[in-house]
Amino acid sequence: MNEGKGICRLSVVPMRATAKLDSVLVSELLFGEHYTVLSEKNEMVQIQLHFDHSTGWIHKNQYTPISEEYFNQVNLSDYKVCIDLSGTIYFQKKHVHILLGSVLPISTNELFKLEEQVAFNGESKSLSQKREFEYMKEVIKKYLNAPYRQGGKTPFGIDHGGFIQQVFKICGYKLPRTIAEQYKSGQEVAGLENIIPGDLIFPTDQPAAGYVFLGGDEYVGIYGGEVKKITALQVGGDQCTARRILLKKIVPEQS
DSSP states (O other): OTTTTTESSOOOOOESSSTTTOOOEEEEEEETTTEEEEEETTTEEEEEEEOOOOOOEEEEGGGGEEEEHHHHHHHHHHEEOOOOEEEEETTTEEEEEEETTEEEEEESSSSSSSSOOOOEEOEEEOOOOOOOOHHHHHHTTTTTTBBTTTTEEEEEOOOOOHHHOOOHHHTTTOOSSSHHHHTTTEESSGGGOOOOOOOOEEEETTTTTOOEOOOEEEEEEEEETTEEEEEEEHHHHTTTTEEEEEESSOOOOOO
């Protein structure tokens, strides 16, 4: 199994810190996310997620192997991402419930013949299509009031890094999994007086936290155990670092 390839074919699969079922949750796999197998131990499989290179352990019963060719197809195809809070996808003669941010094996520019017959009637967009801040605000609304969950990245349980990563992923931007990595992403903004809506704000006195600036005196992120809108005072005033990820000009998506 070493150096094999796999893909998530369940709604959500926990990724753990060590090869034990009761180990700390470090992240999650969503439907359609693909990965490389690194090792195997104690009925567990260590994987590296292709999207952000994060690593963790999943149970081998939740490992779905794919061929090298199909793995490369996923890499090269511009697949769709689910933008519904939840939905249902039909493939291999069964229905699977999927969540916001799941990757759909549906594309307008297939390079190889699909290995699976797929049907999905919900809302989706191209993974690569970069969207503007107004679109991001609509995505953020779907995560509001989501409870904090260490290692989580769904509207039903999410952590600081997961919230930021998933919002930007749906808007067409790749970000690392953790706040510590996101802190180094994009372009640094010199001074909070220069921030614009969509910029990321990292308080110096909250090393594990990050927020999205919404404009005016509003920010959004995990605060008080859930995703909510907060003020500059709650964020931490001027003791922050800002990073810019969003492009200022966006090319409209082709219909």
